[in-house]
Amino acid sequence: MSDLLERLRDRGWRLTAQRRVVAQVLDGDHVHYTADEIHALAVNLLPEISRATVYNTLGELVSLGEVLEVSTDGRAKRYDPNARHAHQHLVCDACGTIRDVHPAGDPLGSLPATERYGFTISGVEVTYRGLCPDCGTA
Amino acid sequence: MSDLLERLRDRGWRLTAQRRVVAQVLDGDHVHYTADEIHALAVNLLPEISRATVYNTLGELVSLGEVLEVSTDGRAKRYDPNARHAHQHLVCDACGTIRDVHPAGDPLGSLPATERYGFTISGVEVTYRGLCPDCGTA
DNA sequence: ATCCAGAATTGGATCTTGTCCAAAACCGAA
DNA sequence: TTCGGTTTTGGACAAGATCCAATTCTGGAT
Numbered sequence: 114m115s116d117l118l119e120r121l122r123d124r125g126w127r128l129t130a131q132r133r134v135v136a137q138v139l140d141g142d143h144v145h146y147t148a149d150e151i152h153a154l155a156v157n158l159l160p161e162i163s164r165a166t167v168y169n170t171l172g173e174l175v176s177l178g179e180v181l182e183v184s185t186d187g188r189a190k191r192y193d194p195n196a197r198h199a200h201q202h203l204v205c206d207a208c209g210t211i212r213d214v215h216p217a218g219d220p221l222g223s224l225p226a227t228e229r230y231g232f233t234i235s236g237v238e239v240t241y242r243g244l245c246p247d248c249g250t251a
Numbered sequence: 252m253s254d255l256l257e258r259l260r261d262r263g264w265r266l267t268a269q270r271r272v273v274a275q276v277l278d279g280d281h282v283h284y285t286a287d288e289i290h291a292l293a294v295n296l297l298p299e300i301s302r303a304t305v306y307n308t309l310g311e312l313v314s315l316g317e318v319l320e321v322s323t324d325g326r327a328k329r330y331d332p333n334a335r336h337a338h339q340h341l342v343c344d345a346c347g348t349i350r351d352v353h354p355a356g357d358p359l360g361s362l363p364a365t366e367r368y369g370f371t372i373s374g375v376e377v378t379y380r381g382l383c384p385d386c387g388t389a
Numbered sequence: 390a391t392c393c394a395g396a397a398t399t400g401g402a403t404c405t406t407g408t409c410c411a412a413a414a415c416c417g418a419a
Numbered sequence: 420t421t422c423g424g425t426t427t428t429g430g431a432c433a434a435g436a437t438c439c440a441a442t443t444c445t446g447g448a449t
Contacts, residue, residue, distance in 0.1 A: 163428050186322050203370050214366045228352045231384035232341050240376045246369035265445050301399050
């Protein structure tokens, strides 16, 4: 966690109590939260933090490349603090939970030119879908 | 298009003017629309159709497996009438446009057991991201 | 051709997610 | 300690989507 905060200070971030708390909540988990979940967790540590600040801070972390924004279906976006390591996601179709996975194989190469339709391709995402342990046994 | 309508009638669907129009709008395109775009197109053909009906109909088509719901980032969901053929998506990060692609290679196999964390996996999605021809030259 | 029960449609209210703004509070360099 | 510029706040707002009771309509039965 201090890793992240140090990187941010080096980039000129002011270290406010609010930002520290958001960083602390995000730290190192492999199951990702929505902005409102992060807000709820942050409130436990700092009761007066506002929703807008959590959204602002998450947005800045995404811009800086420290956190990834992951969205599934019409649900709320989730924030993945594990932006530095290549990985894929496992999504529960019932409750929306997202987990990181680190598959062995290389994700397929890029698209053949005949399938690009003039697009400039910058990346590939691979998402596995299914039911998490909690929802699967219902 | 009548293919789709016939399959639906076989499953006990009542064929209303509204449903016919939604099916007609969805028919066979490889660039996918949002619900509101579909509503706008439907209004051209049937001025009094309501937004709720378009949402209802799309939801039913998704439940029946005739249409896929595709969502990207915080944007509106898009509807992919091409549910019966395996394919992947090409998404424009600037304007949200989605196109189908039909890559040659098999999408990677399923996840190794050690990476499943108790999930029951039902599918894999592969999405290429980039800029479409219109947005890329800006 | 007509009737009728149940299914579908309507449109407005409502919910959720997320963004925006001006005022107030705060951080940290000097 | 002071001060300027950065952050935070919270309430208003916007977009996407869902819900609901009242109304309309479909299609099988007659």
